[in-house]
Amino acid sequence: MITTLPAPVVEQETIRVSALHALAYCPRLFYLEEVEELYTQDEAVFAGRRLHVELEKDEDTEELFLESVELGLRGKVDALRERDGQIIPYEHKRGRCRRGDNYQPQAWDSDHLQILAYAYLIELALNTTVLEGRIRYHRDNVLVKIPVNDVGRQKVRDAVEQARNLRQSPQRPPVTNNEKLCVRCSLAPVCLPEEARLAQDPERAPLRLFPKDEERQIIHVMEPGTKVGKSGEEIKITPLDEPAKKIPARMVDQLVLHSFAQISTQALHLCAYQQIGVHFVSGGGRYMGSLDTRQGSIQRRIQQYKALTDPELCLRLARQLVQCRGQGQRRFLMRGERPPELQQTIDQMKALLKQVESVDSIASLLGFEGNLAALYFQGLPLSLSPNIDPELQFSGRNRRPPQDCFNCLLGFGYALLLKDVNHSILTVGLEPALGFYHQPRSQAYPLGLDLMEIFRVPLVDMIVVASINRGQWQVREDFEKRGQQVWLTDVGRKKFIELYERRKGESWKHPVTNYSLTYRRLIELEVRLLEKEWNGEGGLFAQLVLR
The missing domain is CATH 3.90.320.10 (Lambda Exonuclease; Chain A)
Incomplete structure (x- = not known):
């Protein structure tokens, strides 16, 4: 039975x-x-x-x-x-x-x-x-x-x-x-309804419903040995041999721990509860990682996984990204005087950019991007004043460990930018380890590397060139040489962070939406516009190009 x-x-x-x-x-x-x-x-x-x-x-x-x-x-x-x-x-x-x-x-x-x-x-x-x-x-x-x-x-x-x-x-x-x-x-700042309508109707004049700026502070804890703790609903920061400083948690957006600063478990719990980003940067200026407190964002990540396993979508987004970065680099070189050799570089970049849309694979696109980058860094020294300290001159891109002052500034700036991009990725609820262009390597999350391409020129390259031309750097005071390597001193790091955070507070009129936001807000907006690309409301991603 x-x-x-x-x-x-x-x-x-x-x-x-x-x-x-x-x-x-x-x-x-x-x-x-x-x-x-x-x-x-x-x-x-x-x-x-x-x-x-x-x-x-x-x-x-x-x-x-x-x-x-x-x-x-x-x-x-x-x-x-x-x-x-x-x-x-x-x-x-x-x-x-x-x-x-x-x-x-x-x-x-x-x-x-x-x-x-x-x-x-x-x-x-x-x-x-x-x-x-x-x-x-x-x-x-x-x-x-x-x-x-x-x-x-x-x-x-x-x-x-x-x-x-x-x-x-x-x-x-x-x-x-x-x-x-x-x-x-x-x-509305999450839904972005006006931006969705603009993607469907390019002639539309959208309302700005996205907040102008994040009023909460970004706190950089620089001194080694500084202890970060919790006192009630306040963040308590205690440097070595100095009195403690207390900041209401509701006023803090990010807590960036440099070098060997320490943070307590109780402070981490408070940061997670108050949605405060906690990020770690090494003493050498390398972005090490972030505290991931995402909750309830699994649906967004499922959609991201589905979308970014589609080779055609990844190639389309990668083309947009290379165009955005390449056009930004080219227009930056066009801003100053153009001697014949620089004009030749600009023309070569223009010719390469015309071919990007016909590239049929990510591998080929990486080759095009490499050629564009080589031309850009070849022309970048011509943006520097001939009167600057010879040790601040730029003769070519080299990565870690940096071998000159210029590359030292670029490297530290890119680390801070990657930190901010990953902060926005986590805020939106996406997965930084799954990108559409860069491949996984070391500690750098691919999606973070993808998105930071949009902001390298306006948030790092421009402030490095401008600050050097203005004579804001003292080689002996701001840099430390160790054999063939060059690193920022504590004074130099503080100076760069001040320049970088000030730049992020400046506004830029978005060339498509036609409303102005601070760069700090634009990073988050760009992450949200990327998510719209696989939710049927795409068309506005990677349009931030210097005028």
């Missing part, structure tokens, strides 16, 4: 009522928050929290957490009251209500769905009937009453089904057609 066992019952995870609120507002917002687990906390979010803290002091209200596996929902009702024997759920909103015909107050669609969901949950939990829910809009002090009926209950069930289907989908929903929603959305 064969006994057939019943199929196991798979219990689905319940969905937060607040997630249905996001779904009604914009399906793409729901997907970014619930599937990709992307969240932001802007001033509106904090203001809403303050409102609810004040409301909790009201003794006439009762907060209630509810969950129904049958319905597939869970949530916490803002307030529950009893009026004339009827239970009424209340929601409190910081903003204004919607105005309908004859300027009559109405609930916004997302708020309407949310209060219906809470009413339905109460009915199932308490085995009762809820006749209405109420929403208080505090900005204009309006109370909107929402009737609860079978139509509303079906609306909730349909929304739960849509939410479940979206959770199973591997693709983000498209950008909403209602542009007004994007202006008020806290996830």
